[in-house]
Amino acid sequence: MSNLTVSNSTLALGFILVIIALVIGYWQKLQIDKDIIIGVVRAIIQLTIVGYILKFVIKANDVWLTMAFFVVIVINASWNAGKRGNGIPKAFQFSLLAISVGTIVTLGTLVWTGSIQFIPEQIVPFTGMIASNIMVAIGLCYRNMKQSFTDRHQQILEKLALGADIKLASEDIIRESIKSGMQPTIDSIKTLGLVALPGMMSGLIIAGVDPVKAIKYQIMVTFMLLASTSIGSFISCYLAYKQFYNEQKQLNSHLLS
């Protein structure tokens, strides 16, 4: 089994694939050529920088440097999740707490059970995987929550008018928002191996690892993503719903879309 290598010249030739996307965009007048070019340039620059940084961190094999990388990933994911809060006050802070707790608990469990080791080449990629999944989950939670508060504001007003506390008035929305954050993970689990070979498993197979061993890793990753998205969705939803009310327990109508 030969290991996959991509030389600079192969990569340059691979740029043909970007041109295909550009041609389709231009031909169909999708007006996305600018976005494609910016996206590709950004991806190349970001990944190149990250590649060199990762090389440095792995080579240094220093606990504090690994932790610093962990913090950078978590803050970055929280900032992006916060932006998806779309006007929800303190969305960044809530995302930071949700992603930190979700990542620490999941990563901690993996290290504690001996599934992974506390070394940069394992901690850094796993942190990235966990944090980015929680980030996507939180984004979905916020979007669902805002939409549900808008769609069902009449029902919430009625519940409040009957003397319900804000938690009771928002219960259905909180539940559905948590579910909306977890749903893509659950859906992807159902088709795992049948439709898609997940990134990590594919990566290991391409790198020459025995597919049976790769599957074991993938099963672990599946468990990890389930735990992390549920923790992240739960924390972010229970913190964010309160922002839809003022201190008089009245609906904050300016937050509704």
Place this chain on the structure above:
Amino acid sequence: MKDNHMSNVNNVKAFKNIDGVKHLKNIFELTDLSYQVGDKKILKNINLNIEQGKYITFVGPSGSGKSTLMRILASMISATSGEALFNGKKISSYEPTEYRRRVSYAFQQPTLFGKTVKDNLEFPYIVRGKEFDWEQVTKFLNYVNLDESYIDKSVNDVSGGEKQRIALLRNLIFPPEVLITDEVTTGLDADNKEIVHNILNKFNQDDGLTILRVTHDDSEIEQATDKVTVKNGEVI
């Protein structure tokens, strides 16, 4: 400003004297109450006292500010200036959920919660951390000409009039001190209207429930004894 205040209070006192009831306790006292959104003034320096046990009908053209006033009294929104007292204390000083159990607001086109009628009639019990009382609920259903069989009905299987009656029971199962009804009979047929009138009259007369009713219904306005007219955000 001061003259305006006095005249409004006097106006209210004048209608209080019409039915001969004097020196009742003021359940609400509003002083220079205003509400504005951006630059738009929706309520302008409202001065109004409302006595306990009254059944007051608020009339006035659409968009005059009646519903906004009612929502302030129900603590669904807060006035932007002025003072609103309930039993002598600022509305904002009460714990909001406790307050709303004492001053209950019934909506024009209510939505029923959950799947069954029980989900709705159980809600006031859940709010108070109490067990669903089948007997009590049946008694209240009878007040609005519905029977026990409705408890397990799907919310999709009840008519518009029945829906409004069930929604009203959510407000009344634990009788509040004040019930605010915001055009609750709009769109109802004569029979359903009468049922709603009967239960409101019963609670007002037998239990001394203070009722503040917003309506555009000609017959309701005609029959009303105590009326407050709201026009262009002012009580006139």
